[in-house]
Amino acid sequence: MDRIFSWWQGLLGGGEKALAHDIPHSAGGDYRIKMIPALSDNYMYLIISCREPKAIAVDPVDSDKILSVCEEEGVSLVAVLTTHCHADHSGGNQRLADALPGLAVLAGQPDAARTPAVTEAVSAGETGCLAGLQFQCLATPCHTRGHMSFFLDGRDGQAPALFCGDTLFVAGCGRFMEGSALDMHESLSRLVKLPPSTRVFCGHEYTVGNLKYACSLEPENELLQERLRAAEEQRAAGLPTVPSTLAEELEHNPFLRTRDPKIADALRCPECNDPLEVMSRLRRGKDTFTFVGKVITLALSIQSYFQSS
Numbered sequence: 001m002d003r004i005f006s007w008w009q010g011l012l013g014g015g016e017k018a019l020a021h022d023i024p025h026s027a028g029g030d031y032r033i034k035m036i037p038a039l040s041d042n043y044m045y046l047i048i049s050c051r052e053p054k055a056i057a058v059d060p061v062d063s064d065k066i067l068s069v070c071e072e073e074g075v076s077l078v079a080v081l082t083t084h085c086h087a088d089h090s091g092g093n094q095r096l097a098d099a100l101p102g103l104a105v106l107a108g109q110p111d112a113a114r115t116p117a118v119t120e121a122v123s124a125g126e127t128g129c130l131a132g133l134q135f136q137c138l139a140t141p142c143h144t145r146g147h148m149s150f151f152l153d154g155r156d157g158q159a160p161a162l163f164c165g166d167t168l169f170v171a172g173c174g175r176f177m178e179g180s181a182l183d184m185h186e187s188l189s190r191l192v193k194l195p196p197s198t199r200v201f202c203g204h205e206y207t208v209g210n211l212k213y214a215c216s217l218e219p220e221n222e223l224l225q226e227r228l229r230a231a232e233e234q235r236a237a238g239l240p241t242v243p244s245t246l247a248e249e250l251e252h253n254p255f256l257r258t259r260d261p262k263i264a265d266a267l268r269c270p271e272c273n274d275p276l277e278v279m280s281r282l283r284r285g286k287d288t289f290t291f292v293g294k295v296i297t298l299a300l301s302i303q304s305y306f307q308s309s
């Protein structure tokens with residue numbers, strides 16, 4: 001009850017403006033998208049209908065921020081799309097459901113049973129309509145068994161949008177927490193069949209780390225170096241690197257290039273013509289790369305602490 005009260009207080013009192021980024025959209029589109037950073041590196045999204053004052057939230061871990069942006073925009077939140085059950089994606093579901101009776105909360109089978117406040121478990125290939133907007137559910141299991149991605153087609157020149165949680169990241173993919181290399185390969189193969197102009201709205205700001213890993217595999221690849229420089233500049237300016245497009249992902253994402261002999265060579269596995277073996281090695285390599293990076297960062301911070309004290 002006190003949570004509902006604090007929400008109403010925020011709603012009535014105005015409160016601080018939530019930091020949200022407007023995603024540019026064409027004038028004739030059916031919807032516009034606001035990206036709302038949360039926690040240390042998560043992204044939540046608000047899909048706002050251009051025809052009626054209604055919105056859909058994607059992975060609303062911070063319910064207060066979502067409600068604050070809805071208030072700023074003068075729209076009612078009618079539904080929540082949950083890509084997967086992890087708390088940094090679904091952690092705000094219950095508070096939103098408590099505050100907004102009748103709110104539709106969707107999640108994929110079989111994650112739905114362990115996702116808070118779900119009113120509808122959706123299956124692969126299912127389509128639906130929320131806030132007057134058509135969307136499609138694409139099963140993308142591996143990070144979790146029931147991970148679901150959501151696709152909104154574009155109209156009148158508007159690029160389609162894909163909300164892919166922790167399956168596809170800019171220049172990377174999610175950890176294989178509940179699936180195999182085959183599961184990730186199949187999930188990503190499903191996504192790359194979408195139009196190349198599709199904008200990729202992923203669940204985390206991981207681009208710089210992912211591009212550093214991609215560059216470590218192919219130090220001579222100028223496109224990767226250029227995209228890493230651009231991403232570092234954007235982050236230094238406090239800007240998100242998301243969304244990318246599927247066309248860009250096909251160029252720079254090693255996990256989408258498992259049939260590219262250059263990737264097999266980079267993994268020192270020239271005989272690898274099996275995309276599943278390449279996928280598996282890529283993920284193991286990325287996990288080690290991230291771990292080593294964290295150890296180095298920790299060692300440097302300990303060193304600077306002792307130097308400054």
Ligand SMILES: [Zn+2]
Nearest residue numbers: 084086143166
């Ligand atoms: Zn996750």
